[in-house]
Amino acid sequence: MVKYRQILDLHFKSVSQRTISTSVGSSRNTVSDVITRAKKAGVSKLTDDMTNPWLAKKLYPEKQAVKKGYYPPGWEKVHKELQKKNITLKLLHTEYSDEAQNSGKLPYAYRSFTEKYNLYVRKHKATMPIKRKPGQILEVDWAGSTLSLKDRENGGDMPVYIFVATFSYSQYSYVEGFLDMKSSNWLTAHIHAFEYFGGVAESLVPDNLKTGVIKPVKGEPILNESYRELADYYQTSIVPGRARKPKDKPSVEGAVGFISRQIIAALRNYQCFSLAELNDQIRLRLDDINQEPFQKRPGSRKIVFDEEECGYLIPLRPPRLKLSEWRIARVQSNYHIQIDRMYYSTPYEYIQSDVDVRLSKDVLEVYFKEARIASHKQLHGEPGQYSTNPDHMPDHHRYFLDPTPKQSKRQLNGYIPHIESSIYNKVNFIEWRTILCLINKILCQSL
Template identity: 95%
Template sequence: MVKYRQILDLHFKSVSQRTISTSVGSSRNTVSDVITRAERAGVSKLTDDMTNAWLAKLLYPEKQAVEKGYYPPDWEKVHKELQKKNITLKLLHTEYSDEARSSGKLPYAYRSFTEKYNLYAKKHKATMPIKRKPGEILEVDWAGSTLSLKDRENGGDMPVYIFVATFPYSQYSYVEGFLDMKSSNWLTAHIHAFEYFGGVAESLVSDNLKTGVIKPVKGEPILNESYRELADYYQTSIVPGRARKPKDKPSVEGTVGFISRQIIAALRHYQCFSLAELNDQIRLRLDDINQEPFQKRPGSRKIVFDEEERDYLIPLRQPRLKFSEWRIARVQSNYHIQIDRMYYSTPYEYIQSDVDVRLSKDVLEVYFKEARIASHKRVYGEPGQYSTNPDHMPDHHRYFLDHTPKQSIEWAETIGENMTIFIRTLLEQRSEKQALTQIMHIRHLEKRFEIDEMENAAQRLLLATHNPTLSVYKTILNRNKKRADAKGTDDRLSDKTDESYGFVRGANYYGGKK
């Protein structure tokens, strides 16, 4: 409160306004305004009856009028309206001011309005001010403490890691234990939490753990692809907390400590051999915690969640997400990638490229710059197995892959009957490997000779011997080629030249024939 009497007392003693401002703790503008109003009111000296309250009414009568004739806000209504999405205290003050003026009364200024609301909220609602909206955020994390299971084989202890999800508004929580903190369990925990709550929050606030965030880049962290896929499927967003900033998710951090005391500590001596049995015990204690009455405000976590928050959640999408695992792999020189010691082909054009691999239970998909370039059925069993799509191979590799006795005979049938007999004879008289090697050389001859030439050579070979060989076939083929070329040359030489053709000068031109 402004010390009007002390300001005027120092002023009448000829103290400077700067010194008065420092002494009473008010701004120089306030000091100057009080002195000016006192001079207008004719106050030249102070008397005993001029108290600070009396001077306030004298110098600032408009403030007293507002205090006497202000329009009283309905703070309970303001508190409930503020819980709704997109509603701010500034908007509520504007609506209150319009309502007050329509009633012929004066409204509180915005600063006074916020101060009085904060006092009301602190006194009656144990919240000052409301920072979270219902259904706006779900905070998730792994608890630092663990529980344990008994190993049936050796009787030792196996650690059980505790997942915690909490709504900051209602403090309604979900807790579940897992045998590890890998990506698959991290995603499973989220799905189970969504099903427990019956809906999804607008955003998920997680820690910067590797199962959720690959790289915590400031401002735009790089998310784990499986985690991003889960968020897209359930139509929510992921907002990772800053590294080493637990206040970014204070609700879940507080709940982790509370859960550690109420659940983990309570079950520290509980012995069981089944994770499902342990989670049943966790669920019983979790339900008790969610239904336990608040100490400083009416209701419980479950009551506040059911009455004020559940309706704001995003509806749970069905069916349940069949989540997948994403990995990064390098395409090897044999145009295959290695996943779990199994090999899957990709188009050979991507050799030495890094690709994204999406793994589900039955299917493996390969992506390059968000475009799918390959898809395979998952291979299980003995390590070292290959899943190869012939379309992914270079032409010469595919040619070699197709080089079998059956395929060789099919090729020979496209050439002719004699070639088919020739190929069958090679396969019958020689070992398969030797025969296929010779047949491959024969097929390469197709680049130099016509089909008719190859068929005619095969016919002559079969007439000449019952034990045809590659060398004899090539000799016949080359000999026929030379004969055809020689005959073609003779035919060209025997053609008559048109003497009227201007560029050919014969005997008539030179006068040799008269």
């Protein structure tokens, strides 16, 4: 085997090629070729990582697997494909073997294929520890595992979904169970976590779940409006982790696994009928986890949080945020929008426009391009009810809804020209309105 490092080492010491050839046991042509290729490759001095195998690949890349007749795998493609669901290294090796045979070259055996892939991962996919700052990041997520409650009516199991929030710096965590993962519970869990911690982190890092992120656009995800409103109220920012990138939020991913073992697994056989009772049991085990001493450094999650991180949190803003829900609706031709099978009016100028609807506990507000255009008290009870503000109606609709005597006479004159004033004055105003309605009905039937 050619001693590339020794050849270059002697060359850089100004030793002649004849002497180098004698010292390393290689021909003068080989020594000359190694020196020439080193100059072209920009190797002007040797470092510790420039081993003989490294120099062989650097100076003679054509002598690698291709020259021996083996088909070179595309390791970057293999690594990306392996991250997809249900894709295995065995399947990728089968596809690679087919490609090699179609190219007229030899494929690596499965054992060599896996060894070379592991070598690629170690060299090119190394991770770097990132030093987190106290109070900077709070990672939030739903745990994959669930607990359960007993249904009082039929004795069946009702799933309980576990919310987890973890500080990246201290690993101090908050855990709570909910009966569903809807937006209202997602926001409530955040508020409870803020109150448990006694403050808010500079940034929230959630997953790309629908209750937090409407569309995970690369670079600038579109946030759920209710979630954005919560962040604005508590003066924090939301930085969603990238899709299928769990290392963007490693603390909560690790905490989810740890909590699944320490809390969810421990309570798997615990039976109760009340969510509050189950959360009390979760809180007891959570306090034990936060106060448990670290194995590889002094202190505990609770001690590090109290001594180093708590002072950097953004203070809680009183009073507690009143939760709201945002929806999108289209103004119908009758200048009403439909929400939960109830109808609410908007100014008629916005017919066929898409509007944002904010639902709070008792009030419904309608926004167009961030400007509020209508507000109603929420309707409850029988579906199909209407809440109509007369100011939202066109003038001719408003006249027909509640005409004055003068307006009624003007409308009747359109049907019966030259109506006698004496006749009009003798008839009660309510009777004229009845006559007007009957005329409209007859005309509609005739049409």
